[in-house]
Amino acid sequence: MLSFTRHAGHRADHISFTPETLVIAGWAGRDEAAIQHHIEELAAIGVPPPSSVPVFYRGAAQLLTQAPKVEVLGPDSSGEIEPVIVSLADGLWVTVGSDHTDRKAETVGIALSKQLCVKPLANVLWRLDEVAAHWDELFLRAHAVIGGERVVYQEGKLAALRQPGDLIQRWTGKETLAPATVMFGGTLGAIGGIRPAARFEMELIDPVLHRSISHAYDIADLPVIS
Template identity: 35%
Template sequence: MPELRFTLPDGQERRTEVHTLLNAGYAGRSQEDVAAHVAELAELGVPAPSVIPALYPVAPYLASQTDEVPVQHERTSGEAEWAIVITGAEPEDILLTAACDHTDRALEAHGVAWSKNAGPDVLAAKAWRLVDVQDRLDDLTLSAWAGETLIQQGKLAELLPPSYWLDVLRERDLYAPGTVLISGTIPMVHGVDQFADSWRVELGDPATGETIELAYSVRRLPEPIG
């Protein structure tokens, strides 16, 4: 199982071995935003989901803290998301961080769950305790850049909150140390090329000016033989 390490604002470090990794999908609070995301994916040939919101189990080894993502072809891209990471039994052991779900868009047309397992979920190295930002969660900002171009920008108020997903984890007996849940994403800026050679995601707290950021390059693998 992969081990994730996070630095908290007070300098403490938290570690957890990931045994359950989950990707939420179509998780906007606004039906207009969900419809916009469905339309974005439809342009890539992805059929509409049968249930909203969706939740996709992902192989735990795909939880990653990396600055490079190797890919097999040019039609892959990320998504700006937040992640909750359960590191212990107490409320203060739930961490909030930035994440980017790097997805194989060509495979996505054949199955969203398959595509989620074809690329890593990249998480930032810094995190906040969820309890420390709970009272202003909706005001936290989420932004992403594909290459140097801003492709996503919004607030956590646009997505279902962590409390919703924590209830789902409890209902499904998945609330345990080592569980990581990625939030689903906000709409992309129309017309921006998402197939870039790098991705960057930022989770911001306007009340304090603090940010959590991740960034990685996208590296094309050599052509296969055979």
């Protein structure tokens, strides 16, 4: 069960629902050079290139979490900030999330790695219609605490990523998502390379309507026992 505060115009309400479908869009950038950069940074840690661009991975809907702390197996996972589209009975909404991924498992199989870690989400939604006209101006910024130091890990405008309508059309062949579907919309390159952290902080900033959505979570590494 996920719970959100929804903002539409000057109104706000609260909603809880159980997601039924999780889809994660990979290599969803518009800039071919940026896509190649992300492929190369993953290749540097042993991850094979995608079968198509973009590509859509499925994950168990139960992986979605809004907890302030997540547990992962071993020290080889990392966060990945993404815009997230949430389909409810009354339309499409947007928030921010992290496609937290086991990077060691990713060298074996990307779909497998997506399934091994929970996917943190913020607890605030904006109606997609309210930001669609200035979608490209929305800004993602992630900080990570690495070795005790808080650093900027990812940042950039959503102009670097495919728009929601494009991804939805490519995945479903339609203009919308079925209710209770959550779609992660792609990520930006990691500044300084992909690496694990003790804490991941993410923010989606709307400079036009002067608001932001943020979420942070701590990462606890569980021991790997053979």
